[in-house]
Amino acid sequence: MKQAQHRIAELEIGASEHADVVEDLHLHQEELRVQNEDLRQAQDALAAASRRYQDLFDFAPVGYFLLDDKGVILEANVTACLLLEQPHDALLRRPMRLHLSAEARLAFDLFLVEAASGRQARTLETLVQNHDREPLPVQITLLVDRTERAPRFRLAVVDIRERRQADEQRKLAAVMFEESNEGMLVTDPIGRIQRVNRAFTVVTGYAEPEVIGHKPSMLASGRHDAVFYKSMWDRLQNSGSWMGEIWNRRKNGEIYPEWLKINAVRDVHGDIRHFVGIFSDISEHKGGGQEVERLALYDTLTDLPNRVLFVERLKHALIRAHRDGRPVALLYLDLDRFKSVNDTLGHQTGDLLLQQVAARLRQIVRNSDTVARLGGDEFAVVLADLGDHAAAVEATRRVADEIREHLARPFHIGGHEMVTGSSIGIALYPQDGETYSDLVKNADIAMYHAKQNGADGHAFFVPEMNARVVRRVSLETALRAAVRREELKLVYQPVVDSVAERVVGVEALLRWDGPQGPVSPLEFIPVLEDLGLGHDVARWVLATASREVSDWQFDDGAQPWLSVNFSPSQLHRFLLAWLTDALDHGRLPARRLMIEVTEDHFHHNVDGMISSLEDIRRLGARVALDDFGTGHSSLGRLRHFPIDLVKIDRSFVNGLPHDHKDLAIVNTIISMARHLGLDFLAEGVESEGQLNMLRRQGCGLIQGYIFARPMPARECLDWCETYHGRAGRDGT
Numbered sequence: 001m002k003q004a005q006h007r008i009a010e011l012e013i014g015a016s017e018h019a020d021v022v023e024d025l026h027l028h029q030e031e032l033r034v035q036n037e038d039l040r041q042a043q044d045a046l047a048a049a050s051r052r053y054q055d056l057f058d059f060a061p062v063g064y065f066l067l068d069d070k071g072v073i074l075e076a077n078v079t080a081c082l083l084l085e086q087p088h089d090a091l092l093r094r095p096m097r098l099h100l101s102a103e104a105r106l107a108f109d110l111f112l113v114e115a116a117s118g119r120q121a122r123t124l125e126t127l128v129q130n131h132d133r134e135p136l137p138v139q140i141t142l143l144v145d146r147t148e149r150a151p152r153f154r155l156a157v158v159d160i161r162e163r164r165q166a167d168e169q170r171k172l173a174a175v176m177f178e179e180s181n182e183g184m185l186v187t188d189p190i191g192r193i194q195r196v197n198r199a200f201t202v203v204t205g206y207a208e209p210e211v212i213g214h215k216p217s218m219l220a221s222g223r224h225d226a227v228f229y230k231s232m233w234d235r236l237q238n239s240g241s242w243m244g245e246i247w248n249r250r251k252n253g254e255i256y257p258e259w260l261k262i263n264a265v266r267d268v269h270g271d272i273r274h275f276v277g278i279f280s281d282i283s284e285h286k287g288g289g290q291e292v293e294r295l296a297l298y299d300t301l302t303d304l305p306n307r308v309l310f311v312e313r314l315k316h317a318l319i320r321a322h323r324d325g326r327p328v329a330l331l332y333l334d335l336d337r338f339k340s341v342n343d344t345l346g347h348q349t350g351d352l353l354l355q356q357v358a359a360r361l362r363q364i365v366r367n368s369d370t371v372a373r374l375g376g377d378e379f380a381v382v383l384a385d386l387g388d389h390a391a392a393v394e395a396t397r398r399v400a401d402e403i404r405e406h407l408a409r410p411f412h413i414g415g416h417e418m419v420t421g422s423s424i425g426i427a428l429y430p431q432d433g434e435t436y437s438d439l440v441k442n443a444d445i446a447m448y449h450a451k452q453n454g455a456d457g458h459a460f461f462v463p464e465m466n467a468r469v470v471r472r473v474s475l476e477t478a479l480r481a482a483v484r485r486e487e488l489k490l491v492y493q494p495v496v497d498s499v500a501e502r503v504v505g506v507e508a509l510l511r512w513d514g515p516q517g518p519v520s521p522l523e524f525i526p527v528l529e530d531l532g533l534g535h536d537v538a539r540w541v542l543a544t545a546s547r548e549v550s551d552w553q554f555d556d557g558a559q560p561w562l563s564v565n566f567s568p569s570q571l572h573r574f575l576l577a578w579l580t581d582a583l584d585h586g587r588l589p590a591r592r593l594m595i596e597v598t599e600d601h602f603h604h605n606v607d608g609m610i611s612s613l614e615d616i617r618r619l620g621a622r623v624a625l626d627d628f629g630t631g632h633s634s635l636g637r638l639r640h641f642p643i644d645l646v647k648i649d650r651s652f653v654n655g656l657p658h659d660h661k662d663l664a665i666v667n668t669i670i671s672m673a674r675h676l677g678l679d680f681l682a683e684g685v686e687s688e689g690q691l692n693m694l695r696r697q698g699c700g701l702i703q704g705y706i707f708a709r710p711m712p713a714r715e716c717l718d719w720c721e722t723y724h725g726r727a728g729r730d731g732t
């Protein structure tokens with residue numbers, strides 16, 4: 001019985017355990033259900049996210065492409081299909097390049113290749129070609145996907161047509177602004193000038209840098225009162241524009257009427273950002289008959305009296321002077337180096353320079369005196385009421401000095417700083433001429449002499465000057481004929497390495513036998529340039545010398561370099577084409593060509609000069625600085641010049657071996673050249689004493705009569721072969 005009871009108790013325990021298990025099972029089942037539910041929700045969320053992503057991908061404002069490593073499209077979003085105007089399926093498995101315009105394809109291929117190798121920036125602007133539509137400009141940004149074995153490209157493509165159009169609009173606006181015949185200025189909201197155009201400068205005489213940051217009131221003529229300007233300003237603030245006639249003052253002091261329209265430019269919030277003023281000079285419409293007179297008597301560029309009015313005024317002054325028994329001074333003035341400003345920086349700059357020169361001249365003389373522009377870069381000044389002769393000479397000298405001093409100060413034009421000196425010739429009434437025409441002729445002769453005696457000086461006329469002018473005129477005539485008849489010749493002077501006893505180069509030098517015997521190139525080359533024959537002759541020199549020297553070769557295979565002298569006007573923008581042409585025709589490799597220039601080349605427009613020389617060197621030719629030490633540049637500036645060789649001028653070699661100053665200069669040049677890694681040679685070496693001293697200072701490269709004079713080509717080659725061969729034969 002006890003046993004049975006025990007058994008029942010066991011069963012009861014079993015039953016309750018069973019109930020527990022069932023309970024557990026229920027719980028688990030519930031947990032699983034909840035987990036399932038979570039999972040389903042997560043799946044739903046994922047699907048939603050994926051749809052959202054797909055929408056984002058498809059309708060992003062950017063065309064997305066996935067390309068394989070061959071550039072074949074694997075995937076493209078809706079925007080991409082729209083960009084290429086193709087249904088989705090038609091795009092897939094086709095090379096992307098086929099959708100670009102033919103001329104853009106190669107660049108695109110390269111873009112992919114470079115991207116794959118990880119080298120280049122990842123954007124490309126290119127052209128999509130849809131059917132026969134106008135190509136569509138797009139920008140592609142690229143990402144390389146390297147998760148697969150072969151790289152894949154992810155491309156984002158944006159339509160940039162509008163940006164392009166905006167760019168073009170901007171460029172167009174800039175050109176219209178700059179080229180407009182009407183003067184324009186742009187100010188900030190409080191009226192400070194930010195930009196002006198070219199016509200502004202032409203009308204007012206002020207270059208842009210002179211007005212930036214200033215208010216337009218700097219042009220005020222004084223003709224309008226404060227009420228006028230206040231009402232203009234009020235109107236501008238309220239209605240945003242003003243229009244009317246206003247009198248302004250040019251830089252040269254002249255007052256003129258202009259028709260002016262001002263508009264306010266507002267930003268999106270309606271705030272004023274700029275004022276834009278547009279004006280035209282209406283002084284011409286005003287005067288009617290006066291205007292005709294002005295055109296006939298005044299120079300349009302500078303507004304100075306022209307030659308006609310000058311003659312009239314001078315004649316008038318002479319009549320008065322005759323009556324009062326008083327002297328009159330006539331100054332003839334010519335700008336130095338003006339021609340090369342025109343040649344190197346262009347006529348527009350030349351014109352602006354002339355205007356500034358005119359303004360400075362006007363500042364110097366009294367109102368009662370006349371400043372006139374005779375044409376080109378020639379000006380004249382007439383001074384009257386000067387007291388007796390001695391006082392007149394004194395006063396004239398003072399004015400001449402003042403003019404030179406004013407004109408020697410740098411001019412600032414279009415971002416360039418330039419200096420131009422002046423040469424002044426002076427003739428005094430009555431002793432240098434009693435008539436107007438004698439006076440003019442003699443002032444002109446005196447000016448010519450001032451120029452000859454080195455620029456930037458003045459000269460009073462003296463009767464002996466006449467003879468030299470006659471010579472000049474006959475020189476011009478003879479020279480013209482000589483060029484026509486091809487009577488100019490070239491000679492060559494060797495440059496030797498006096499230590500190794502080898503010939504390293506030859507310099508081509510021009511020769512002309514004039515009617516009265518040989519004339520120095522120093523005299524006739526400037527005349528050639530004045531005659532406008534400089535370029536033709538220079539081309540001829542280059543072509544002839546390259547041809548004659550190209551096949552010179554010595555026994556040991558060495559070939560000499562060829563030096564050709566250039567004057568400043570030859571370093572122009574066509575230089576490269578010119579040189580290439582000459583070298584090709586002459587069959588002279590560029591590395592054997594050396595262009596010689598002097599420091600005076602750098603006198604103005606240093607930047608232009610440097611870039612010309614860099615062009616020469618880029619071609620493979622070298623540059624030598626000739627006559628070094630005689631010019632204006634400092635040793636310090638030398639390091640900025642792109643040159644290879646320095647030629648120590650004959651004037652320093654001259655004093656060797658005894659003159660201590662010359663020796664010091666030569667030493668300085670040598671050590672400086674060494675310091676800068678430049679080659680150097682001494683020219684004009686005539687004596688053993690000079691040679692030995694130079695060699696002791698370490699200068700072995702020599703050009704001079706001690707070895708050889710300049711000779712015709714054949715003779716020079718013979719000499720070179722003999723000299724060059726000597727080293728070998730001597731066994732040294």
Ligand code: C2E
Pocket residue numbers: 493508509510520521522525541565566567596626627650683684685686703704705706710
């Ligand atoms: P440069 O380029 O400095 O040429 C050197 C001048 O010194 C040459 O005078 C030459 O004959 C002379 N010379 C050489 N060795 C000696 C010497 O030992 N003693 C002396 N007293 N003189 C020596 P050249 O031929 O009369 O030329 C004078 C200048 O004319 C040249 O100076 C050069 O500036 C210019 N020139 C010559 N040919 C041309 C050319 O084709 N084009 C240009 N633009 N200028 C040239």
Ligand code: MG
Pocket residue numbers: 507565596626
């Ligand atoms: Mg030379």
Ligand code: MG
Pocket residue numbers: 626627647649650683
């Ligand atoms: Mg020289």
